Amino acid sequence: MTSHLAQLNVGRLRYDVGDPRMAEFVDNLALVNGLAERSPGFVWRYQDDSGSAIDTRPFDGDPRMAINLSVWDSVESLERFVWQTWHKRFYGQRHEWFERMDERYFVMWWVSAGHRPTVQEAIERLHHLQQHGPSDHAFGWESVPSAKLWKAARCA
Template identity: 30%
Template structure:
């Protein structure tokens, strides 16, 4: 059975190393967000750096998730002192569990504050695509898929909650998500 890959990317207003309260607040909230999401039904895994993750995203060993990569439009720093981004890569069983995890609890609280922490962008900040069972998507897969979504719009290989596709490539809707939220999947 295919799994749903999710890549998220945002450019922060300040580097992660910035001692200002807003930067610290964002950075410190990450542990509780990941802890709650990882316990959510339908969650399978997310990219984690090996051996405690010391260094910048670009220097870390991400194992099967591959070398860390960012979209072409990211133009800020790449060192521990200057990096100003937040990116995630995760696997889910389906759209509904991902939606429920993202739009409830501490992650929802964080989403409500996103414009305190993140720059507003003309680019999409997340993308989904289906992967075969046993496949671990890489950071480069996520970047390429997000850029494809930006350049060409939603399609079976790069989509959003509002314009979703089933594993077989047919358009789909999940009850409560998207323009025709009254339709059940």
């Protein structure tokens, strides 16, 4: 059976979603999500009623925790979207909108083609990575030898 790559990225917003200092981030979510959806290799992304995931509160209801959960057909497809599209510029501004996190905030794992991970499943994978380090169950860019672009951005 074919495998796809799932990814979860979490972050704590510096300000409430309605704060004017978050406007550029919030106003561009549809653009970035649309870019992802049109990117080669994109399979699926989690959406709540907002059309993004901005209203989802999986971390004890914390209104400033944001998530992004998506599935791609390969590591290469995700890597191209993250580091070779307008998303890279958006990512470069993350410190304007997100607090610095001391623990891992990004995780990838393989899923069967057609599987749509739940938010809870994704959070469990992230917690596994945080507690046990990279494995076949949950990993970051550093576990994918073919992935090179992330190193320039110094993320894990």
